[in-house]
Amino acid sequence: MSIDDSASPPAAATAPLKPRGIRQTMSDLHIWAGLLVGWFLYAMFLTGTVSYFKDELSQWMRPELAHQAVVPDPAVVAQRIVTELATTAAGSPQWSIGLPDARNNTANAFWRKPGVQGRAFESATFDPASGHKVAARDTAGGDFFYRFHFQFHYMPVLWGRWLAGFCAMFMLVAIVSGVITHKKIFTDFFTFRWGKGQRSWLDAHNALSVFGLPFHFMITYTGLVTLMALYMPWGSDTAFKTPAERQQLTAELSAFVQPGKPSGQKAALAPVDAMVRQAQARWGRDNIARVTVVHPGDAAARVSVSRGDEGRASMSPQYLLFDGASGQLLQSKDSVGPAAETRGVLYALHLGRFGDLATRWLYFLVSLAGTAMVGTGLVMWTVKRRQKLPDPDKPYFGFWLVERLNIAAIPGLSIAMAGMLWSNRLLPVDLLKRGEWEVHAFFIVWALTLVHALLRPAKKAWLEQLWLATAVLALLPLLSAFTTQRPFWHSLAAGDGVFVGIELMLWALAALHAMLAIRTSRHAAKLRPARRGAPGRTTATASAGEAA
Amino acid sequence: MIAVLHRARSVGPLVSRIVAAVFGGYALAALVSVAPLALPISKPQAVLTGMLASFAVYAGAVVWVFAVRSARRAWAGLLVAAVPLLLAAWSVRSGSMAP
Numbered sequence: 001m002s003i004d005d006s007a008s009p010p011a012a013a014t015a016p017l018k019p020r021g022i023r024q025t026m027s028d029l030h031i032w033a034g035l036l037v038g039w040f041l042y043a044m045f046l047t048g049t050v051s052y053f054k055d056e057l058s059q060w061m062r063p064e065l066a067h068q069a070v071v072p073d074p075a076v077v078a079q080r081i082v083t084e085l086a087t088t089a090a091g092s093p094q095w096s097i098g099l100p101d102a103r104n105n106t107a108n109a110f111w112r113k114p115g116v117q118g119r120a121f122e123s124a125t126f127d128p129a130s131g132h133k134v135a136a137r138d139t140a141g142g143d144f145f146y147r148f149h150f151q152f153h154y155m156p157v158l159w160g161r162w163l164a165g166f167c168a169m170f171m172l173v174a175i176v177s178g179v180i181t182h183k184k185i186f187t188d189f190f191t192f193r194w195g196k197g198q199r200s201w202l203d204a205h206n207a208l209s210v211f212g213l214p215f216h217f218m219i220t221y222t223g224l225v226t227l228m229a230l231y232m233p234w235g236s237d238t239a240f241k242t243p244a245e246r247q248q249l250t251a252e253l254s255a256f257v258q259p260g261k262p263s264g265q266k267a268a269l270a271p272v273d274a275m276v277r278q279a280q281a282r283w284g285r286d287n288i289a290r291v292t293v294v295h296p297g298d299a300a301a302r303v304s305v306s307r308g309d310e311g312r313a314s315m316s317p318q319y320l321l322f323d324g325a326s327g328q329l330l331q332s333k334d335s336v337g338p339a340a341e342t343r344g345v346l347y348a349l350h351l352g353r354f355g356d357l358a359t360r361w362l363y364f365l366v367s368l369a370g371t372a373m374v375g376t377g378l379v380m381w382t383v384k385r386r387q388k389l390p391d392p393d394k395p396y397f398g399f400w401l402v403e404r405l406n407i408a409a410i411p412g413l414s415i416a417m418a419g420m421l422w423s424n425r426l427l428p429v430d431l432l433k434r435g436e437w438e439v440h441a442f443f444i445v446w447a448l449t450l451v452h453a454l455l456r457p458a459k460k461a462w463l464e465q466l467w468l469a470t471a472v473l474a475l476l477p478l479l480s481a482f483t484t485q486r487p488f489w490h491s492l493a494a495g496d497g498v499f500v501g502i503e504l505m506l507w508a509l510a511a512l513h514a515m516l517a518i519r520t521s522r523h524a525a526k527l528r529p530a531r532r533g534a535p536g537r538t539t540a541t542a543s544a545g546e547a548a
Numbered sequence: 549m550i551a552v553l554h555r556a557r558s559v560g561p562l563v564s565r566i567v568a569a570v571f572g573g574y575a576l577a578a579l580v581s582v583a584p585l586a587l588p589i590s591k592p593q594a595v596l597t598g599m600l601a602s603f604a605v606y607a608g609a610v611v612w613v614f615a616v617r618s619a620r621r622a623w624a625g626l627l628v629a630a631v632p633l634l635l636a637a638w639s640v641r642s643g644s645m646a647p
Contacts, residue, residue, distance in 0.1 A: 022615055029614045172607045180611070221603060228599040232581040235595040238640060239585055249592045339589075339596035346600070 023181050030177040034377050035402070037167040039409040042374045044167060046413060048149035048219075049367035052352060052360055053502075054142030055103040060502045061424045062136040063484040065127070067496040068105035072128045074288040075276035078305075080131030081107050082272045082293065088124070088133075091115065093262070096292040100128045101308065138434040139424055144442070145417070150227065153439065158230070164223075165231045171220045178209060198383050205376040208369045215366045216373065222350035225343060229253070252340035255306040255317035255333070257294050265299035270327030272303060278329065279305040279320050287311065299325050309353040316344030378406050404453045404461075411465035412449030414513060418472040418506075419445030425476075425483045459520075466517035474510035477503035561619040568619065572626045573609035577602040579633035586636040 034041075050057065059065065081097045089095055091114035098108040110123035127134045140147075147153075151160030209216065224231065240246040247258065272291060279288055287308035294302045301324025306317065321331040336344065348354055352363040382403045389395050395403070423441035427434055453461045480503070481487030491499035581598035585591065609629075613622040 025614050026611070029611070169603070169606060172603065173610045176607050176611055177614075224603045225600065228603070232578065232599045232602045234578045235581040235585060235598040238582050238637070239591045239595050249595055252592045252596065337590060337593040337596075339593040339600065343596055343600060 026177040026180040030174050030181050031381065033170045033174040033177065034374075035381055037170045038374055038378045038381075039405055040163070040167045041171055042371065042378065042409050043413055044149045044164060045367065045371040045374050047145040047417070049364060049371055050417070051142065051146040051149060052364045052367065053505075054146045056142070056498045056502060057145070058139075058141030058143060059105055059498045061139045061141045061421070062106070062134065063480070063486050064136040065105055065134060067491075067494060067498065068100070069495075071102050071286050072100060074099045074101075074286065075273040075280060077107055077128040077131075078276045078288075078291045079271065079273035080128070081109060081126050082269070082291070082296075084126065084131045085109060085111065085293075086269075086296065089114070089122070092296075094292070094294050095296065096256070096290055098290050099288055101286060106134055137424070137429050139438055140435050144420070144439055150223070153443070161227055161230055165227060168220055168223050172217075172224070175213075175217055175220060179213070182206070182210075198380070198387070201376055201380045201383050205373060205380055208373040208376060212366045212369045212373065216370050218349055219367065219370065222346045225346045226350055228343075251317070251333075252336045253317065253343070255290065255292070255304055255319040257292055257302055257304045257321065260294070260300065260302075262295045262298040263300040266297060267299040267301065267325035269293070269296050269301055269303075269324050270322075274327060275303055275320070275322045275329075276305055279307070282320075283307045283318075284310065293324065296324065301325055302330075309348070309351075311354075313348045313354045314341065314344040315347040315351065316341055375410050378402075378409070382406065403458050404450075407453035407458065407461045407465060408446070408450035411462065411469050411513070411516075412446055412453060414469040414509075415449050415465060415472060416442050416446035418469065418476060421476055422472065422479065425479050462520055463517055466513050466520060470510045470513040470517060473506050473513060476506045564619040565613050565622055568622045568626060569610040569613040572623065573606045573613065576609050576626055576630055576633070577606035579630055579637055580605045582640065583633045583636035585640040 059067075077099055078097060082095070085092075085095050085097070089109075089111040092111040093114070095109060095111040098104075100107050105128070107126040107128050108123065109126060110121045113120040113122055125134045125136075126132065150164045151157050152163060153160070155163075229236065236246065236249055240249060250256070250258070272293070276288060276291065287310045288305060289308040290304075290306045292304045292306070294304075303322040303324045304319045305322070306319035309315075316336045317333055318335075319333050320329060321333070322328065323330055335341070352360060355363065382399065385399055386392060386395075389399065420438055420442035423438045427437055427441070431437060449465060452465065456464065477488050486496075486499055488500070488503050490496075491503070581595075581602040584594040584598040584601075587594055587597075589597070609626060612625055616622050616625060
């Protein structure tokens with residue numbers, strides 16, 4: 001770290017002060033901002049990338065639920081779930097139902113616990129065909145990776161979100177300082193020096209970063225925007241003193257209708273399917289996101305039906321509000337203010353839910369490039385410093401630590417994520433808190449990869465973990481074939497794009513890990529003799545260990 | 549003792565910059581999130597404008613802190629940027645206090 005100024009030579013006092021160039025200081029800032037939270041960023045990036053297919057992954061993790069060839073009519077499903085909730089969540093002042101769509105074959109509902117003050121919720125997943133709770137294995141599904149990528153686990157949700165925000169801010173700084181560091185950002189994009197050790201790492205890092213730069217910048221900034229009310233509450237704290245005033249802001253952000261006071265008079269809930277049909281007439285049959293019911297069974301009941309993500313790149317609230325007792329349309333919320341709409345668009349850009357399948361794949365691939373950008377950056381830190389080590393076999397503690405954490409963070413995470421999918425297939429269906437155990441399995445496997453990385457020589461640890469990741473990913477479709485009724489060939493014959501897609505993806509990822517492993521071992525094999533002969537080590541030799 | 553002092557003198561400015569970047573930058577961003585309330589737009593829009601802009605200012609502040617020649621300049625720059633924002637935020641605060 002040489003950012004400090006007092007260390008400048010005394011000559012600077014007499015000669016006109018010649019500060020270190022801006023590129024040098026920005027390079028230091030880039031390196032340290034990136035390194036300090038790089039492992040978190042890598043995990044956030046990879047689990048976030050996977051989350052673009054979280055609904056598909058959730059389907060794969062609930063193999064008991066049949067492939068949904070046709071999306072059931074949201075109006076019919078909404079009525080079914082409302083009827084079910086009347087008994088399941090009886091007495092609750094508020095229900096909210098997420099309806100199935102082309103990507104999701106379940107309905108999810110959460111409701112306020114009856115008789116409890118404050119924010120106490122219960123939730124369940126329902127089968128749209130029967131309206132009853134799904135008869136599938138207990139699993140968090142793809143939602144685990146999605147939640148993990150902005151709030152981690154084993155810590156209070158708010159701590160996790162603050163930590164994620166802190167890391168995202170570092171990422172933003174790393175991006176801006178990385179761009180300033182770059183003299184020839186355009187030329188460098190077309191420069192790639194294969195098999196040149198540190199140069200190759202730098203070029204890979206540059207290409208991955210520059211290629212996706214608009215995306216990386218967008219995803220980082222919009223990530224902060226999704227939780228900005230948590231990170232920057234000062235404006236709203238100053239402007240709004242009472243909950244009623246704050247409601248003005250909430251109304252601009254979400255379709256969540258706050259429960260008012262019940263009248264105390266009983267009144268049956270009007271047919272919800274008729275309300276959903278009115279919304280369908282506006283937005284399209286399958287473009288309904290949620291149905292929220294406040295004070296069901298009371299004369300003051302309200303029902304809101306909110307618009308889906310199709311046909312607009314915005315998460316701003318759009319909904320129809322009905323009188324729950326009479327079924328009459330009370331309000332149609334179509335637009336929000338300009339700043340709120342900006343926020344809605346930024347939010348939607350982060351989630352990418354508005355996109356069709358092709359857009360989603362593009363999101364996935366560029367986001368994967370972002371993951372690789374963080375990964376290559378982390379590896380480069382060790383590659384650069386390895387050349388300067390007096391004795392590469394006995395590095396100083398900081399180097400040793402970064403090197404080992406990189407192994408657990410990069411191939412280790414792949415193994416852990418695949419490990420969770422293995423546990424999804426292997427844990428007994430009637431295990432108590434089965435869904436939680438899948439999550440524990442993820443962390444147990446991840447911890448084991450860290451132990452392995454700490455105990456083994458670095459090069460061997462890289463290779464072994466890359467090969468292990470290859471194996472566990474490649475074998476997953478086979479495991480699934482033996483443990484479920486839906487082997488790959490059945491899915492293929494049945495035209496089940498979700499199962500086929502996920503399993504092909506697992507093989508593609510396995511191939512990617514195998515490729516990295518082969519390159520790593522080739523480098524190591526080719527360069528080992530050269531190293532013995534020449535103590536003045538070349539750049540290429542230095543990178544042998546990390547050529548992953 | 550002298551070695552410790554020397555070390556403090558060489559590390560001090562760096563620590564000062566890190567504090568300026570992390571906390572000074574956040575304070576400036578927090579001011580940015582409040583200041584738009586002084587604009588003649590509705591409160592919810594002003595609040596959201598402030599929130600949306602704050603992270604850009606935070607990132608800019610961090611880059612500034614490490615780009616300038618000395619830690620002292622870094623702090624001075626943050627303070628200069630804070631003055632108009634502080635005035636705007638102050639007017640909002642006193643405005644909302646008024647009956």
